[in-house]
Amino acid sequence: MKLHRIALAALVLQALAGCAAGPSSGPAAGALSGIDKTALDPAVRPQDDLFRAANGRWLKTTQIPADKSDWGIVREMRDRSDARVRAIVEDLAKGTHAPGSIEQKIGDFYASFMDEAAIDAAGLQPLQPWLAEIDALKTPAELARLIGRLQGMVDTPLAVVVYPDAKDPGTYRALTWQDGLGLPDRDYYLKDDERFAKARTAYQAYLEKLFALAGDPAAAANAKTVYALEKQLAEAQWPRVDNRNPVKRYNPMTPDELAAQAPGFDWRAYFAGAGLPPLDRLSVSQPSYAAAFAKLVATRPLAEHRLLLRARLLDGAADVLPKPFREARFAFRDQALRGVQQPLPRWQKATGALDAALGEAVGQIYVQRHFPPAYKARMQELVGKLFEAYGQSIDGVAWMSPATKLKAKEKLAKYSVKIGYPEVWRDYSRLEVRRGDAFGNGVRAARFEYERRAVRAGQPVDRREWGMTPQTVNAYYNPSFNEIVFPAAILEPPYFDMRADDAFNYGAIGATIGHEISHGFDDSGSQYDGDGKLNNWWTEADRKAFEALGAKLVEQFDAYEPVPGHKVNGKLTLGENIADLSGLQIAYKAWKLSLQGREAPVIDGFSGEQRFFMGYAQSWRDKMREERMVQILASDPHAPSEYRANGPTSHMDAFHQGIGTKPGDGMWRPADQRLRIW
Secondary structure (H helix, E strand, O other): OOOOOOOOOOOOOEEOOOOEEOOOOOOOOOOEOOOOHHHOOOOOOOOOOHHHHHHHHHHHHOOOOOOOOEEEHHHHHHHHHHHHHHHHHHHHHOOOOOOOOHHHHHHHHHHHHHOHHHHHHHOOHHHHHHHHHHHOOOOHHHHHHHHHHOOOOOOOOEEEEEEEEOOEEEEEEEEEEEOOOOOOOHHHHHOOOHHHHHHHHHHHHHHHHHHHHOOOOOHHHHHHHHHHHHHHHHHHOOOHHHHOOOOOOOOEEOHHHHHHHOOOOOHHHHHHHOOOOOOOOEEEOOHHHHHHHHHHHHHOOHHHHHHHHHHHHHHHHHHHOOHHHHHHHHHHHHHHHHOOOOOOOHHHHHHHHHHHHHHHHHHHHHHHHHOOHHHHHHHHHHHHHHHHHHHHHHHHOOOOOHHHHHHHHHHHHOOEEEEEOOOOOOOOOOOOOOOOOHHHHHHHHHHHHHHHHHOOOOOEOOOOOOOOOOOOOOOEEEOOOOEEEEEHHHEEEEEEOOOEOHHHHHHHHHHHHHHHHHHOOOOOHHHEOOOOOEOOOOOHHHHHHHHHHHHHHHHHHHOOOOEOOEOOOOOOOHHHHHHHHHHHHHHHHHHHHHHOOOOOOOEOOEOHHHHHHHHHHHOOOEEEOHHHHHHHHHHOOOOOHHHHHHHHHOOOHHHHHHHHOOOOOOOOOOHHHOOOOO
């Protein structure tokens, strides 16, 4: 059950570069270097491996916590944010709150999720109405209508979401998206690989366990049926690389045109069940998949589709079902797929569920306690300097014609910036939360969020809206809004440290700012104009030159092999790699602008260049279990942290000059092979 999310990740939020820490209008007198000297490995030269020189001792001595699949700066910050949310909720729990108040909803949602005894005692009773409705399906039209009703709750084979129209970004439009697989990616079903084969075996055992726990006497046979149907879906789904192309996935049509192109599925019943207003048109993100899914509905027995929905419902709801379900989900999703050794603490799962359900309500309290106005002021100052540097960089791009440079600068001038928290907070007055009803609360929260979006199809876009809560340790660029967004929780040490000097902060949070700006000019974001419209503003020659540079970056990252037999996918990660490279180069230029011609001081024995590049490398500090590494290599558009630290840096003239590399060094890259895209 999709109790905690709506499937937008593949569509827009291009997130997470480096991070940093705190506020103010500049570094204080006697500023610190910002560098974590306990993490440095003196046995490794930065000229050979910047990532391990900056983090090597930490890598050798730090153990990944038993309840995590990876550990590093981002996870540390997320744990801190979760602990703060826990403190907020537990403070609220001490008081008595009026029914229907936001304090009552936050407290009761959290308390209900935490009450495992009540969850165990309820058994499968909360799910019975949904299971009964699935079992009662008699016709394909009823199936289509129920798949629509389950939107926002369950990972059905076809999702529908409402988002700004790519070519009319001022209007919300419905769009479809392929979905519904129980394994992390289509490759897990289709590739002949030992690790994927183990995951397939574990998944089928998990499906059998879910069915058996639900009282199914044919659990083993039904698990095989569900897996076989999912494999057929996987065969029809587009690879993630194709889904990154906004032109390819923008396919506007009327509902009648969709029905003609994808016969066999009752599309009108589906849209009605989804609660969408009458649609004049929509965008079908993967038309060939929509047609293949419709054919499967028409040709496979209805019983198979009922089993698939049961499986997705049981899987998604497992965290708010009795202990055997929770244990089964952990054994597969955490242990088998990610290598985690013990479950996340229940309170931390609860904060995650609360963030999805009432995130902005919690966020209002979070920013009051943890985001002083000085943080925002300092961040605005840094952002301004990054934009100045980016504009200068566009002027200096050698491969681009003057006409396209002018268009690029027009787009840059139209960026909007959101820092910390929304100007207008979300209204949760229509969301009902009941004490002691963990499953029902999750369902109502998921449906509340889905329906809040669904009714807007065809309506004007609200550009004030945020895609992340303030307590989220992340950042993103939204191409339809042409905006960069930095939630409060990422604007803290060690990503952004008010005590540290500018060199460190520009290397850490500055590169993050530059990264998000650069997403508007990566291989995907560059296809949108300054108004957020999917619109080719390039000359043909300039686009070819840009793609040629990108191809070199693809080649570089394709060569990285973190796990034997599993390489980085240079095409899948291209957008993030362009943003990393450009963001780092722009951050360095912005730092130099901030010096106003002055020489950077030596602090703690580190030159300004050393602090900048060490700050950048330490912002990527992370280690990961092999199972999790395999998963992200198959499905994540971000390369592993080590390559995000060393890969872009090897193209920096300032690194080679400031750190002193030479041919034969591990980080050495000849000057004529160093890329400068923006």
